[in-house]
Amino acid sequence: MSDSLAIYLTLGWRNLWRHPLRTALTAGALAVGIAALTFLSAMNDGWMQQIKTNFALTVTGHVQIHAKGFEQSRKLAQRIEDPAAVIAAVRHVPGVALIDRRVRVSGLASSAGASGGAQIYGVQPRLEARMSRLASFVDKGRWLTDKDNHGVVLGDGLANSLEVGLGDKIVLMAAMPDGDIASEVFRVRGLMHSGVMDIDDLLAVVPLKSAQRWLGLGRAVTDIVVRAAGFEAVAPLAAQMRRILHGKGLEVLSWIQIDPMAEQWAEFADAYTWIVLAVVILVVLAEVLNTMLMSMHERVREFGLMGALGVMPVQMFAMVVWETVLLVALGSLLGFALGGGASWWFGDKGIDLSHYASAFSFMYMDPIVHPLLRAQSVAEILGAAVFGAMVAGLYPAWLASRLEPAQALREV
């Protein structure tokens, strides 16, 4: 540490404790603000992480590979004829945790008494239970097994509209690749409730082999679904897969490209947090500014004395800024310890908001939130506080640097 910085810090720290109560109150107010911001930010990050995870892993997966144009057309004419070859080509891309295949088609579901539109998913039951959350949504009956050739799991809203229950038969109809309509009978093995309307009111899940046979697909699928080791792995993983599959008539889409809604929620939540952060920082820094102005006015004579001794205006300026930074650092560290500690504690235990949050399950929220302390959020909050301190300290520092020693020494 340079000698001049050492004296700024020594003087700044000791000056803060000239009025311990005032310093404690100001630092305390700052600490409460920073603690609240840290905890709020951790709640938000935890929530958003949960939403992103739930959103991506409810059905979509982190990355999907389709025949080029399928995501737009949703027609079986655009399909992957040899999924095993594609999977073999991308299986060892770093960051791949799991690869699954599906058939996805829009169709019609009919029972003896009613009919309605359905999104039909052909899945590999055991693998799908590890890939997505669909199996976990089954609250009546059971999830499919590899032996369920004619079993179907329905969203409970779809089952209600078809007026069917466990063990009942339904007929699924969909267009084959050549445009002909094919139908197949399935028996209801389970009912899902997710809180997500697109799942509960539309989804019919059948075994992959049954869907391939019924729709005349052979070994072809519409989706190869990839689960990545984490969200941070998604972008590089997708990029490498695009390079590997370039020129093969395939498209590689990340979960954000398939449906940007969750990412937009996260961006909205970030913007909201920044607004709250700005308001809290402004209020608290007004208090810091007030404290520093009071402190400065009490020490006008001392500033005059320092000026007389040969302290340069720029040194006077730096001294007051450093004093402000120390005050804010004190409050910020205390606040971070409180807010970070609470986030860490509840991050492990979780906060049960089921009384409030069950209505938001359609937004992929879990009722128990685990606050998540992200280094980036902490750096943003502390950075904003220190930046604010510099700004709050500028005016008193400028006043101190402008004092004429002779005039300042006359102050009582």
Add this chain to the structure above:
Amino acid sequence: MALIEVHELHKHYASGAIAAQALNGVNLSIERGDFSVLAGRSGSGKTTLLNMIGTLDRPDDGTLVVADHDVLAMTVAERADFRLRHIGFVFQAYNLIRVLSARENVAYVLQLQGMPAKQRLAEADRLLAEVGLQGFEDRRPDQMSGGQQQRVAVARALISNPDIVLADEPTANLDSHTGEALLALMRHLNEEHGVTFLVASHDPGVIAAGRQLYRMDDGRIVSREDR
């Protein structure tokens, strides 16, 4: 050339409709090794003149040369640096930085000059001993008497080995015994170490101690007496 040359120095202050002529054509010459006293009633211009010589304030007119430097041609930063290297100050009160110990107060000037910590603290201890404050090095101002604080201020004024020490009413806040002790210390430093002092005071003891006595009235030096 004299250490300080003041020629036809003028200064007036205005506050709203009220104006005061603080200096009205002051001429003064101080030699190295002098122990000079500016005497005069309150408002006669003593402090204003000290402030001008100490580069704490600027005159409206006149010339002022201190230690061969035309201080009126200097910028704000140059004047601060000049004070740091050439002038020591002892004020009437509130002389010390409250949050620093006696040692730190004295060493502060050397720190501003960039002297390494070990060397400047040793120098501060030596000067505190010189002014009779051995054992008081770690005390803060509020743990010392007024006389002790003024001794610390004298030590601080001397530590950079300045060309001149300017003292403004240094005994005004002290009891007579403490004031006499401080005056004796300043005289000792002047006589034994050749330190130049210019002291503004209306204390009869200080006035009697001056080897050059300048009497001021209405912003002018009205008499000079060499003893």
